């Protein structure tokens with residue numbers, strides 16, 4: 001029988017927004033760059049200190065912390081029935097170069113304040129509640145995002161993860177050992193439904209809530225990217241001496257493919273399909289020379305696997321057809337195909353009910369960026385709560401959400417955790 005969730009809303013729950021703001025500001029100072037710039041790259045000194053900062057807060061809040069072999073940190077508030085699968089929340093504290101102080105952080109420090117507020121209100125959870133700090137949500141060091149949550153969900157193998165290399169050729173395995181993250185990476189994977197649910201609080205990183213002046217977004221679906229890399233080899237020659245019949249122009253093959261990419265997205269049948277040829281380099285790149293080589297990188301996203309995969313297949317079919325017709329050789333590689341996510345509709349409805357009881361306007365929406373939630377959703381029911389950020393700006397030092405909006409998001413998160421952790 002599907003589990004039902006009662007909606008618990010308590011006026012006794014008070015968020016300490018000043019304390020939370022001061023913690024956000026303190027963590028922002030732990031950065032590789034002077035304020036207001038926040039840069040915390042995996043395995044940097046700032047990343048290590050940021051982790052210690054969060055673990056200290058967990059200790060002060062009476063949570064027990066453990067870390068897995070991939071550096072994911074789990075901070076647990078023991079429930080009355082510790083044998084029931086716990087409810088999890090959390091996000092990440094790593095930040096790309098030249099980032100702001102909120103992205104990811106709101107979901108970690110906000111979760112900590114949500115738990116403190118629940119404790120202060122006298123609430124006792126049936127299920128345990130865990131705050132997770134995921135390792136390397138940002139792809140800065142290893143070129144792949146969500147390393148920690150991919151490993152937890154079994155979407156990245158331990159062997160592949162260990163062999164990930166940064167720009168200087170240093171592997172994750174080397175870094176990990178030096179950082180004292182003991183144990184085998186293959187121990188990181190979690191079993192299906194080891195959590196009864198996962199909720200991530202995050203800034204929207206888009207302009208909709210800010211423009212429409214709505215304090216809460218409830219994410220129903222998370223779009224997922226897939227990426228292709230394409231090398232085209234034609235035949236070069238003098239722009240004057242090579243007559244048009246029989247040319248094997250790599251750029252023209254690439255141009256036709258770029259149009260096929262656009263076409264695949266336009267005709268997918270879903271308004272959420274977006275496809276971009278974001279990289280297109282040619283050689284030799286001289287005005288009087290027929291291009292002999294082209295390098296293309298293609299990004300394709302959708303909120304539904306069916307339409308995304310159909311568009312992907314259409315692009316992959318058009319490549320040999322175009323290249324054969326133009327006498328151009330090709331190498332086509334799928335770099336990534338992550339799965340789009342449908343959030344648990346019961347969680348979406350629960351948060352909507354909480355917002356209604358709290359008299360908060362809300363909007364059901366789509367996340368067009370992917371998050372650790374994308375991977376947690378592979379092992380348990382998942383949902384995301386969005387708060388507005390000014391102009392939709394993110395990944396820049398002037399990223400901003402008002403203290404009021406942060407407080408509101410934490411309050412909704414706290415009520416969601418209370419409801420989920422009370423369910424039998």
Ligand SMILES: [Zn+2]
Nearest residue numbers: 103104137371
């Ligand atoms: Zn994030």
